[in-house]
Amino acid sequence: MKHFIILLSILFIGVQYISAQENFIVSGKITNENNELLPAVTIHESNNGRSAISREKGIFQIKVQRFPDTLLVSRIGYQLKKIIVRNSSAPLTITLLTDNVALEDVTINTGFQQLKTNEVNGSYVVIDNKKLNQQTGVNILQRLNGVASGVLFNLGKANNNPQNTTGITIRGLSTINGPLDPLIVVDNFIYDGDINNINPNDVQSITVLKDAAATSIWGARAGNGVIVITTKQAKFNQKLQVDFNSDLITTDKPNLYFQPQISSADYIDLEQFLFNKGYYNSSINSYYRPALSPAVEVFLARQNGAISAADSATQINTLKSIDNRDAFTKYFYRKGLTQQYALNLRGGSSNLSWLISGNFGKDANNLKAAYQKANLHLENTYKPIKNLSLNIGLYYTNSTNTSGEPDYNTVSQINGNVHIPYLQLVGSTGDAIATPHYYRLGYIDTVGAGRLMDWNYYPLTDWTHASAKNNIEDVIAHVKLQYQIVRGLNLNIIYQYQRQQTHNKIIFDTASYFARDLINSFSQINTQTGTVKYIVPIGAILSETNSNEYAQDLRGQLNFDRSFNDNNQLSAIAGFEFRSTSNDDKNNYYYGYVQDPLSIANVDVVNSYPTYVTGNYSQLTGAGDPSQFYYRFVSLFGNASYIYKHKYVLSGSFRKDGSNIFGANTNDKWKPLWSAGLGWELSKESFFHVHWLNHLKLSATMGYSGNVDLSKTALPVGGSGTNNSTQLPYIRINSINNPDLKWEQAYQSNLRIDFTTIHNILSGSLEYYHKKGTDLYGETPYDYTTWGEQSTIVKNVAAMVGNGVDINLHSNNINRSFKWTTDFWMSYNTDKTTSYATDAVSQLASLGSGTTITPIVGKPLYAIGAYKWGGLDNQGNPRGYLNDTLSEDYISILQSNTTDGIKGNSFEYIGPANPTFYGSILNEFAYKRISLSFNITYKFGYYLLKPSLSYLNLINTGTDGADYAKRWQQPGDENKTNVPGFSYPINEYRDAFYNGADINVVKGDHIRLQFINLSYSIFKDKDNAALKGLEVYLNAANLGILWRANKDGVDPDYPNTPPVPKAYTIGFRANF
Known part of the structure; x- marks a missing residue:
C-alpha cells in the first residue's frame, strides 16, 4: 500500500x-x-x-x-x-518554392471531370507530354509501350476479334470471348475511329484508368480499362504561343535472316527424294497444271530425256546456290523514311481563347508503301457574358495509304502457299524475270497458241501495275456550353459529331498479273477461226470499297465543387448521355476500267462460264452485299468525392447503361454499375512522426464495370440464300436470339499506397488488385430441335478471376548541376478461367501454343500445355508417354488430352503464355543543356512454343523446316539431337506430337532496350525574347534484346517473324 x-x-x-x-x-x-x-x-x-x-x-x-x-x-x-x-x-x-523534379500535383482526366490526386482513390497513371515525346512515331498509343505500369502490349498473339485493334491490355484480361481492347477516349468522348488519325503532337497527356473506381463511370464498355487522351488546349489571358517541331525518322531493312529457314541445298535434296517417290506425280498429271518448283521441273526434264545428266546437275547446283532472301533484301527492301511537321498556335484574352494546330506527315516504308497524313485542330472558347462560356472545336484528319512492293512470303511462293527458298526473283543483272506462280511455265508459254495475254508473273515489277490506295477522312466536331449556376455549381451540355469515311480503291491495270490471269481464265478461243471471245474485257479492273462510320454524343452534366469551412470539400457530377453509332459498307467490282475518260465495261456477273485451264464453270465477282449496323446507348451516371479535414476521402460512382444490343429483359432491369472508395492521408495525422516520409496515403476501392462485344446481338441473325433444287429463297439462322443477353461484368478491388519521402528523393505507389469477371460471353449447349438448328447459344455463362500488383517508383538520385532520375515500373498479373460451359474445359491439349485464349478451368487464359518428351529412339522416332510408359503410339498420346492424360504423364501443363511480371526502368540524365534518357523493358514468368520442324508442313508448304539440318540421320544421333528423323510417308500424328512436345517449349523471359533519347537545348527561355526555346534531339528505338532466357535465339515478341527494324530519329522543337 x-x-x-x-x-x-x-x-x-x-x-x-x-x-x-x-x-x-x-x-x-x-x-x-x-x-x-x-x-x-x-x-x-x-x-x-x-x-x-x-x-x-x-x-x-x-x-x-x-x-x-x-x-x-x-x-x-x-x-x-x-x-x-x-x-x-x-x-x-x-x-514554398516549386520543386521541378518533385512528384507533380498531377491532374487526372477521367473524361468526365478533372481531379487532383488528393480527390482520387482509384488506380490511374498519367503520362505527360514530356514522357510521350521521349518516343517518336505516328501512333500515339505505341508511345505508351514501356512507360505505364499495368499496360502490356500483347505481341505475337492471334487476333480473332475485329474489335481488337490496339494489342493492349490493362492489368491483364477481363474477358474470354469479348473484345480485349481498352476503351479509347479522346477529349471526353469515346473514339472508335482509326487511332492513327490522332496527331501525337496534339496530345498533352494520356491518363490510364485501371481499376473499377476509375473506370466504372464509363460503364458497360470499360471492363478492359480506359485510356483517356487529352489534346492541347488554349487558356484565357494567354500571350501568343507558337510551337513548331519536325521529325525525320529512318528505319533499317527488316532482317530476313533472323528467322532461320531450310537451306536451298537441303530443300532441293528433299525434293529429289520426293520426286523419286512419285510425290509430285499428281501435280504433274493434273489438268489444273499447277506450278512446279524449278528443281522439280529439272528432275522431270531429266526423267523425260529432255536434258542430259550433266545439264541437270549444273542446273541443280545453280539452284542450290540461290537464297532468294539475298535478292529480296537487295532489290525489294529499302530503308524506311518518315517525315513529320507540326505547328501549334494558341492564345487568349480575358473572354476568348483560341488554338490552331496543324500536322503533316509522310512515310515511305521498307517496301515503298507510302503513307501521308494531314491534321487540323481548331478550338475556340468564348465568354459572351459572366458565368457562361461556349466552346467550339473541330478535329480533321485526312490520310492516304498507298501500296508498295509485295512482301517476301508472297513472291517466294508457288500456287499461293508453297514457299520455295531458291525461287529466283530477279535476273542476274537485276532485271525482271518470270517465275512460276500458279501454272507451270512450260504450259503458259504455249497455252492459247499465242492468242492469250502473257500469263507470266514478274515479281520485281508486277506491283507497279497493281495500286491499292486507302483514304480515310475523319471529322470530329463538338460544341460545349458551360454555365455557372452558383458558385461551385455549373452545368455542361456537350454535343459531338464524328464521321469517318474510308475509301479503299485497288486498280489492277491491264499489265498486272491479276488482270491478265482473270482475262485469260475466262477467255474463249474459237478453234476454227482462232478468234478470242473475252468474257472479261481487256482493260483494268477496279475493286472499290466505301465504308462510313458515324457517331453522335450528347451529354448533360452538373458539376459541383465546393469547400465548406476548412474541413469539408465535396466534388460531384451527375448527368445523362446519349450515344448513337452506325456504319455501312459497300463494295463493287468494275471491269474494263478506264480512268480518263472515265468508263467501264458491262460484264455478266450472273451466269457461270467455263474457265480456260480446267473447263470448270465459275462466276465473276460482282458487287458485294451492302451492310449496315446501328448501335444506341443511353446512360445515367454520377460520381462524387468527399474530403474531410484534408485527410479522409470518400468516393463513389454509379452508371446505368441501356442499349439496343442488349436483350429486352436486360434493358428492363435497373442494375447500375458502381464503385466505392476510401482514402486516408495518414501523413497529415498529428500522430504521424515519420520525419523522412513527407507524404503517405492509403486507399481502398471496389466496384463493377462492364464489357460489350458490339458484334453480339439479342436478336436472331440469319443468312439468306437460294435453294439449289427449288430455286426459292431461304434464310438460315446462324445465331439464336437471347433476350437475356447483357454486358459482361468485371469486378475489381484495389488497395493502394502512395508515398513521397523527404526532399522528394523517392516517391511512388504500390497497389494490389483482385479482378473477377462474371456473366462473360460463352457458348453453352442448346436444344437445336427447338428452333434455329444450332447446338450452342452464346450466353453470359463464363467466369474468370485475376490478381496482380502494380509498382511505380520515381527517384531523384542526384539533384545538382548534374541530375539523374529513375522511373521504375513493375506489374505482376495472373488470371484463370473459373467457369465455362462447353467441353473445352476438359480438353487440356487444346492449350496448344498459347497464341489464342483457351478457356480451361483452373488455367490461365493464355496458357501452354505440351506432351511429355521421352527422347528419340535409335531409329530417330520421337517418344512420348502413355500411362507412364514410353510409347510411340502417337494417336493414343494425342487423344490422352484430358485429365487422364495428366495423370498418365502423357500431357502436362507448362505455364502461362503471357508475362506474369513485366515493366521497365527509365533513367534520365541531365547536365546543363544536355539530357540523355534510355528505357529498358522486361517481361518475365511466361513460356512460348518455339518454331519447330514439321515434315508435313515442309513438304506441303515449304515452311517449318529450319531444324531440318539438325534432324536425326543415323543411329547414335539420338544422343546429340532431339529433332526426329525424316520418315516417308509422312505420319501427321508423329509430326503433331513432336511439334507439341515440351522439348519445344522455352521460357519467354527477356530484357529489351526500348529506346535511347538524347536532346540538347540550344536556346532557353529568356524574357522578352521572341524565341523562347530551341531543342534538337536524337532518338534510337527498337534496339533489340539485351538478355533472353532461352538459348535458341528466339525473340519471344517475334517468334515467327523478323523483329521490328531499328528506327532512328533526328528532330527539333522550337517555342516562340
Missing part, C-alpha cells in the same frame, strides 16, 4: 508539471512563389512531433511547447522548408 501511494504521488506531481508547461500557438500563412495561398500543406513540429495542416486559405496554427523549435513545412510538388521559430509574437508568412 505504501509503494502504491508513493507511485500515485509521483504520477500526480508529473502530471501537474506537464500541465503546468505553457503551450505556445504559432500561426501564419503559406504561399507559393506567385503569392498564391496554399492549402493542404503539412507543418511538422520537431521538438514534440506534432503536426498541422494549412486550411483553405493557407492559414495554419500549431502548438509549440518550448522555443526554439523547428517547423518542417512540406507539400507535394514543393521543396521542403525548415523554419526555426524563437517566439510566437507575430504570424509567419512562409513561401
Whole structure:
C-alpha cells in the first residue's frame, strides 16, 4: 500500500508539471512563389512531433511547447522548408518554392471531370507530354509501350476479334470471348475511329484508368480499362504561343535472316527424294497444271530425256546456290523514311481563347508503301457574358495509304502457299524475270497458241501495275456550353459529331498479273477461226470499297465543387448521355476500267462460264452485299468525392447503361454499375512522426464495370440464300436470339499506397488488385430441335478471376548541376478461367501454343500445355508417354488430352503464355543543356512454343523446316539431337506430337532496350525574347534484346517473324 501511494504521488506531481508547461500557438500563412495561398500543406513540429495542416486559405496554427523549435513545412510538388521559430509574437508568412523534379500535383482526366490526386482513390497513371515525346512515331498509343505500369502490349498473339485493334491490355484480361481492347477516349468522348488519325503532337497527356473506381463511370464498355487522351488546349489571358517541331525518322531493312529457314541445298535434296517417290506425280498429271518448283521441273526434264545428266546437275547446283532472301533484301527492301511537321498556335484574352494546330506527315516504308497524313485542330472558347462560356472545336484528319512492293512470303511462293527458298526473283543483272506462280511455265508459254495475254508473273515489277490506295477522312466536331449556376455549381451540355469515311480503291491495270490471269481464265478461243471471245474485257479492273462510320454524343452534366469551412470539400457530377453509332459498307467490282475518260465495261456477273485451264464453270465477282449496323446507348451516371479535414476521402460512382444490343429483359432491369472508395492521408495525422516520409496515403476501392462485344446481338441473325433444287429463297439462322443477353461484368478491388519521402528523393505507389469477371460471353449447349438448328447459344455463362500488383517508383538520385532520375515500373498479373460451359474445359491439349485464349478451368487464359518428351529412339522416332510408359503410339498420346492424360504423364501443363511480371526502368540524365534518357523493358514468368520442324508442313508448304539440318540421320544421333528423323510417308500424328512436345517449349523471359533519347537545348527561355526555346534531339528505338532466357535465339515478341527494324530519329522543337 505504501509503494502504491508513493507511485500515485509521483504520477500526480508529473502530471501537474506537464500541465503546468505553457503551450505556445504559432500561426501564419503559406504561399507559393506567385503569392498564391496554399492549402493542404503539412507543418511538422520537431521538438514534440506534432503536426498541422494549412486550411483553405493557407492559414495554419500549431502548438509549440518550448522555443526554439523547428517547423518542417512540406507539400507535394514543393521543396521542403525548415523554419526555426524563437517566439510566437507575430504570424509567419512562409513561401514554398516549386520543386521541378518533385512528384507533380498531377491532374487526372477521367473524361468526365478533372481531379487532383488528393480527390482520387482509384488506380490511374498519367503520362505527360514530356514522357510521350521521349518516343517518336505516328501512333500515339505505341508511345505508351514501356512507360505505364499495368499496360502490356500483347505481341505475337492471334487476333480473332475485329474489335481488337490496339494489342493492349490493362492489368491483364477481363474477358474470354469479348473484345480485349481498352476503351479509347479522346477529349471526353469515346473514339472508335482509326487511332492513327490522332496527331501525337496534339496530345498533352494520356491518363490510364485501371481499376473499377476509375473506370466504372464509363460503364458497360470499360471492363478492359480506359485510356483517356487529352489534346492541347488554349487558356484565357494567354500571350501568343507558337510551337513548331519536325521529325525525320529512318528505319533499317527488316532482317530476313533472323528467322532461320531450310537451306536451298537441303530443300532441293528433299525434293529429289520426293520426286523419286512419285510425290509430285499428281501435280504433274493434273489438268489444273499447277506450278512446279524449278528443281522439280529439272528432275522431270531429266526423267523425260529432255536434258542430259550433266545439264541437270549444273542446273541443280545453280539452284542450290540461290537464297532468294539475298535478292529480296537487295532489290525489294529499302530503308524506311518518315517525315513529320507540326505547328501549334494558341492564345487568349480575358473572354476568348483560341488554338490552331496543324500536322503533316509522310512515310515511305521498307517496301515503298507510302503513307501521308494531314491534321487540323481548331478550338475556340468564348465568354459572351459572366458565368457562361461556349466552346467550339473541330478535329480533321485526312490520310492516304498507298501500296508498295509485295512482301517476301508472297513472291517466294508457288500456287499461293508453297514457299520455295531458291525461287529466283530477279535476273542476274537485276532485271525482271518470270517465275512460276500458279501454272507451270512450260504450259503458259504455249497455252492459247499465242492468242492469250502473257500469263507470266514478274515479281520485281508486277506491283507497279497493281495500286491499292486507302483514304480515310475523319471529322470530329463538338460544341460545349458551360454555365455557372452558383458558385461551385455549373452545368455542361456537350454535343459531338464524328464521321469517318474510308475509301479503299485497288486498280489492277491491264499489265498486272491479276488482270491478265482473270482475262485469260475466262477467255474463249474459237478453234476454227482462232478468234478470242473475252468474257472479261481487256482493260483494268477496279475493286472499290466505301465504308462510313458515324457517331453522335450528347451529354448533360452538373458539376459541383465546393469547400465548406476548412474541413469539408465535396466534388460531384451527375448527368445523362446519349450515344448513337452506325456504319455501312459497300463494295463493287468494275471491269474494263478506264480512268480518263472515265468508263467501264458491262460484264455478266450472273451466269457461270467455263474457265480456260480446267473447263470448270465459275462466276465473276460482282458487287458485294451492302451492310449496315446501328448501335444506341443511353446512360445515367454520377460520381462524387468527399474530403474531410484534408485527410479522409470518400468516393463513389454509379452508371446505368441501356442499349439496343442488349436483350429486352436486360434493358428492363435497373442494375447500375458502381464503385466505392476510401482514402486516408495518414501523413497529415498529428500522430504521424515519420520525419523522412513527407507524404503517405492509403486507399481502398471496389466496384463493377462492364464489357460489350458490339458484334453480339439479342436478336436472331440469319443468312439468306437460294435453294439449289427449288430455286426459292431461304434464310438460315446462324445465331439464336437471347433476350437475356447483357454486358459482361468485371469486378475489381484495389488497395493502394502512395508515398513521397523527404526532399522528394523517392516517391511512388504500390497497389494490389483482385479482378473477377462474371456473366462473360460463352457458348453453352442448346436444344437445336427447338428452333434455329444450332447446338450452342452464346450466353453470359463464363467466369474468370485475376490478381496482380502494380509498382511505380520515381527517384531523384542526384539533384545538382548534374541530375539523374529513375522511373521504375513493375506489374505482376495472373488470371484463370473459373467457369465455362462447353467441353473445352476438359480438353487440356487444346492449350496448344498459347497464341489464342483457351478457356480451361483452373488455367490461365493464355496458357501452354505440351506432351511429355521421352527422347528419340535409335531409329530417330520421337517418344512420348502413355500411362507412364514410353510409347510411340502417337494417336493414343494425342487423344490422352484430358485429365487422364495428366495423370498418365502423357500431357502436362507448362505455364502461362503471357508475362506474369513485366515493366521497365527509365533513367534520365541531365547536365546543363544536355539530357540523355534510355528505357529498358522486361517481361518475365511466361513460356512460348518455339518454331519447330514439321515434315508435313515442309513438304506441303515449304515452311517449318529450319531444324531440318539438325534432324536425326543415323543411329547414335539420338544422343546429340532431339529433332526426329525424316520418315516417308509422312505420319501427321508423329509430326503433331513432336511439334507439341515440351522439348519445344522455352521460357519467354527477356530484357529489351526500348529506346535511347538524347536532346540538347540550344536556346532557353529568356524574357522578352521572341524565341523562347530551341531543342534538337536524337532518338534510337527498337534496339533489340539485351538478355533472353532461352538459348535458341528466339525473340519471344517475334517468334515467327523478323523483329521490328531499328528506327532512328533526328528532330527539333522550337517555342516562340
